[in-house]
Amino acid sequence: xxxxxxxxxAALAIMLIFLGxxxxxxxxxxxARLTQLGTMQAKNLEELELQQPFLERTLRPLASQLSGAVAxxxxxxxxxxxxxxxxxxxxxxxxxxGDWLGxxxxxxxxxxxxxxxxLGILGRNLTMGxxxxxxxxxxxxxxxxxxxxxxxxxxxxxxxxxxPDALDLLTISVRAGLGFDGALGKVVEKLKGPLPDxxxxxxxxxxxxxARREALRDIVARTEVPALTxxxxxxxxxxxLGVSISKVLQVQSEQLRIERRQRAEEQAAKAPIKMLFxxxxxxxxxxxxxxxxxxxxxxxxxxx
Numbered sequence: 001x002x003x004x005x006x007x008x009x010a011a012l013a014i015m016l017i018f019l020g021x022x023x024x025x026x027x028x029x030x031x032a033r034l035t036q037l038g039t040m041q042a043k044n045l046e047e048l049e050l051q052q053p054f055l056e057r058t059l060r061p062l063a064s065q066l067s068g069a070v071a072x073x074x075x076x077x078x079x080x081x082x083x084x085x086x087x088x089x090x091x092x093x094x095x096x097x098g099d100w101l102g103x104x105x106x107x108x109x110x111x112x113x114x115x116x117x118x119l120g121i122l123g124r125n126l127t128m129g130x131x132x133x134x135x136x137x138x139x140x141x142x143x144x145x146x147x148x149x150x151x152x153x154x155x156x157x158x159x160x161x162x163x164p165d166a167l168d169l170l171t172i173s174v175r176a177g178l179g180f181d182g183a184l185g186k187v188v189e190k191l192k193g194p195l196p197d198x199x200x201x202x203x204x205x206x207x208x209x210x211a212r213r214e215a216l217r218d219i220v221a222r223t224e225v226p227a228l229t230x231x232x233x234x235x236x237x238x239x240x241l242g243v244s245i246s247k248v249l250q251v252q253s254e255q256l257r258i259e260r261r262q263r264a265e266e267q268a269a270k271a272p273i274k275m276l277f278x279x280x281x282x283x284x285x286x287x288x289x290x291x292x293x294x295x296x297x298x299x300x301x302x303x304x
Contacts (some may be wrong), residue, residue, distance in 0.1 A: 087222045089151040090194055100148075104141050111140025155194050159225050162195040164256045167231065171249040180235075180245055181206060198222060213239065227256060 083097050095103070115136030116129045166187050173183035181203065188200045202215040216232045223229075231252050238248040 084221075085148055085152060088155065088224060089148055090155050090197070092151055100144070104144050107140035107144050108137045109140065111136035111138075111143075115139075156223065156225050158193055159195045159198075159223055160227060162191065162193050163225070163227050163231065164253070164260050166191060166195055166199075167249065167253045167256055171246070171253045174246045174249055181212075194223075195228075227259065231256070 079097050082100055086092075086095055086097070086100060093099075112133045113136070116133035169187050169190060170180075170183045173186045174180065178186065184199045184203055188196045188203065198219045202219055205215040205218070206212055213236045216236060220229050220232055234248050234252055235245065237243075238245055
């Protein structure tokens with residue numbers, strides 16, 4: 001009897017195993033591979049997200065959420081003006097209009113909170129805290145504009161300083177036999193800074209089919225540096241009239257060297273006036289103390 005029971009249990013187990021194997025759906029290798037790739041991609045995206053700076057992972061999403069509320073109360077002209085200023089500043093941190101509006105909103109909230117908590121709640125004067133909170137709100141909204149204006153001026157100054165060297169390299173490259181686009185590529189290769197970055201962007205636009213004159217005019221709109229505007233205007237005019245670009249570059253290079261020398265002389269002429277205030281405010285009082293101090297002590301001793 002016992003062997004029959006054992007044989008029956010073994011037969012039932014074999015039958016159950018067979019039914020389980022037969023009932024399971026066959027695994028599609030393509031679907032399995034896609035599932036594996038999706039898992040790997042999600043993991044890679046998560047790792048890339050974690051590799052970003054903390055401020056990038058926290059402030060940018062918050063700024064994106066707040067920018068929508070700020071954009072609804074701002075005009076289209078304000079957005080266009082902001083986009084132009086960001087372009088003049090070189091889009092620091094890859095900021096766009098939405099990001100910038102969000103940053104201004106965060107600054108306003110932080111400014112209002114600091115003034116209200118620091119001077120209102122801690123000072124136990126709620127009315128004054130509300131008034132100062134409004135002041136902090138306004139300051140927090142305006143202060144980023146001063147920072148952006150400083151970035152614009154700094155970038156324009158760097159471009160102005162780089163123009164003579166870039167133009168000299170352009171002139172040498174063109175006279176050596178390179179075309180104008182090739183000479184721009186040589187400037188991009190040899191120099192670093194905001195001006196070569198603008199030339200690099202213009203070359204990329206030309207390669208994708210944009211007209212050269214349009215790409216150069218866009219540089220003028222993104223920089224607004226008078227010396228660079230005159231140079232690009234001369235290049236466009238020479239291309240339209242069929243004048244030799246080599247001669248135009250040589251004339252422009254000489255003119256820019258003269259202007260650079262004049263700027264240096266102007267700065268040298270301003271130096272004595274700028275040195276006058278530290279001399280009067282810091283050095284002369286110290287000299288008076290050293291020279292007249294012993295005499296004053298002697299006089300006070302004799303009078304005493």
